[in-house]
Amino acid sequence: MLANKKVLFFVRSFPVLSQTFVLNQVKDLVNEGIDVQVLSVNPTNDDTGVVEDIFGKSASKKVASILPTAHSSKSYFHMLLGFLYCMVSVKRHKLISLFFHFMAKKNRFLAKDLMCIVWFLRNKNISTDSCIAHFGSNGVVMDYLIQAGLVKCTNLFTIFHGYEISRYDQLDLWQNLYGNLGGVLLPISDHWKNKLIELGANASKIEVVHMGVDVNRFAYSEKVVSTPLSILSVARATEKKGLKYAIKAVLECPIECKYKIIGDGDLMNSLKQDAASHSNSHRVIFEGAKPSSFVAESLKNTDLFLLPSVRDSKGDMEGIPVSLMEAMASGVVVLSTIHSGIPELVKHGKTGFLVKEKDSRAISDMILDISKRYDLNDIRRRARAKIEVSFNSETLKSNLIEILTR
Numbered sequence: 001m002l003a004n005k006k007v008l009f010f011v012r013s014f015p016v017l018s019q020t021f022v023l024n025q026v027k028d029l030v031n032e033g034i035d036v037q038v039l040s041v042n043p044t045n046d047d048t049g050v051v052e053d054i055f056g057k058s059a060s061k062k063v064a065s066i067l068p069t070a071h072s073s074k075s076y077f078h079m080l081l082g083f084l085y086c087m088v089s090v091k092r093h094k095l096i097s098l099f100f101h102f103m104a105k106k107n108r109f110l111a112k113d114l115m116c117i118v119w120f121l122r123n124k125n126i127s128t129d130s131c132i133a134h135f136g137s138n139g140v141v142m143d144y145l146i147q148a149g150l151v152k153c154t155n156l157f158t159i160f161h162g163y164e165i166s167r168y169d170q171l172d173l174w175q176n177l178y179g180n181l182g183g184v185l186l187p188i189s190d191h192w193k194n195k196l197i198e199l200g201a202n203a204s205k206i207e208v209v210h211m212g213v214d215v216n217r218f219a220y221s222e223k224v225v226s227t228p229l230s231i232l233s234v235a236r237a238t239e240k241k242g243l244k245y246a247i248k249a250v251l252e253c254p255i256e257c258k259y260k261i262i263g264d265g266d267l268m269n270s271l272k273q274d275a276a277s278h279s280n281s282h283r284v285i286f287e288g289a290k291p292s293s294f295v296a297e298s299l300k301n302t303d304l305f306l307l308p309s310v311r312d313s314k315g316d317m318e319g320i321p322v323s324l325m326e327a328m329a330s331g332v333v334v335l336s337t338i339h340s341g342i343p344e345l346v347k348h349g350k351t352g353f354l355v356k357e358k359d360s361r362a363i364s365d366m367i368l369d370i371s372k373r374y375d376l377n378d379i380r381r382r383a384r385a386k387i388e389v390s391f392n393s394e395t396l397k398s399n400l401i402e403i404l405t406r
Helices: 020-031 050-062 075-087 090-104 108-121 136-147 168-178 190-198 243-251 268-276 292-300 322-329 360-372 376-390 393-404
Strands: 006-011 035-040 063-065 126-134 151-160 184-187 229-234 257-262 284-288 304-307 333-337 353-355
Touching: 006 020, 006 136, 020 035, 020 050, 020 126, 020 393, 035 050, 050 063, 075 090, 075 108, 090 108, 090 136, 108 136, 126 136, 136 151, 136 168, 151 393, 184 190, 229 243, 229 292, 229 360, 243 257, 243 268, 243 284, 243 360, 257 292, 268 284, 292 322, 304 322, 304 360, 322 333, 322 376, 333 360, 333 376, 353 360
Parallel strands: 006 035, 006 126, 035 063, 126 151, 151 184, 229 257, 229 304, 257 284, 304 333, 333 353
Antiparallel strands: none
């Protein structure tokens, strides 16, 4: 039984509020009575009280960090100490090879960071039955640390989210290492499973583990399509969210729409300028960042949830966006793109609608088509069922525990 074993989460920083998938997994396993610990590379900051909320009074014993402070000029001294520490043991020589790999890729920060981790980890006596590393890069580092004897771990599980196997700079750094990564690889979609196989990973070591939502948090409802059509996006204004294509589609749509965008981000001012210069600028409403309660209330009054994700100029791609799952669970029709793992969630014409990436005209045409359809309630029901069966966090928690206990 997993309840009698230790599970260690290895992450770069903890807690990171935007990484709800990590927080939810940790909390789920803790609630199952499992002995969960978190090992963070960077110092822990619990100003928000998230760690205490998850672990209660034992928080200080359950969450540890490797580096005592953020990197500074002293880090180079610690890097040297870590390097010398690796040199005196043949078992740790592979860490030196990883160090020189980073140097060859001209990433001095990662090289320095690795040896600082080695130096400060050497006396921590980290021992666990299973380690869950979130993101492939962390999985590689943990695998090397285990092989070097700096962490005692029987089973390593690495969860791949997408960023680390899509962005061009990340691929350049890590892709040659993923194929030899030890343990079990857990990509969050079939799309990323296929990518890992392409990079040389053994298919027998790969198992897809979706991220999901708590279905019970979302009250399903059906409604008559309103006039003007109510459209919602909940997303940060980054290139890969494709909001500029959504805005252009709404502004040029042949039917009247009311498009609400919840979120902030670096591109928000540019998006506002694009909308303001158009004669239909009244259609687009920028709400800014809002709490989850505001999002939930907005979903109740929405006809169409729009998220036209794209591969950005750096190669970055989505996993399977949770915002789409939440909309589908709530009975809101979704429109997205043929991108990454999204088609595993949204089946065109069955559980929602898809268009190709970066095509405002296709989005606009689909909005018009959706406004005329008489089978939207059937699509809503199938979408809710899809979430309940395949993206239900309760079911996925059980699946993860089953994988960990094999």
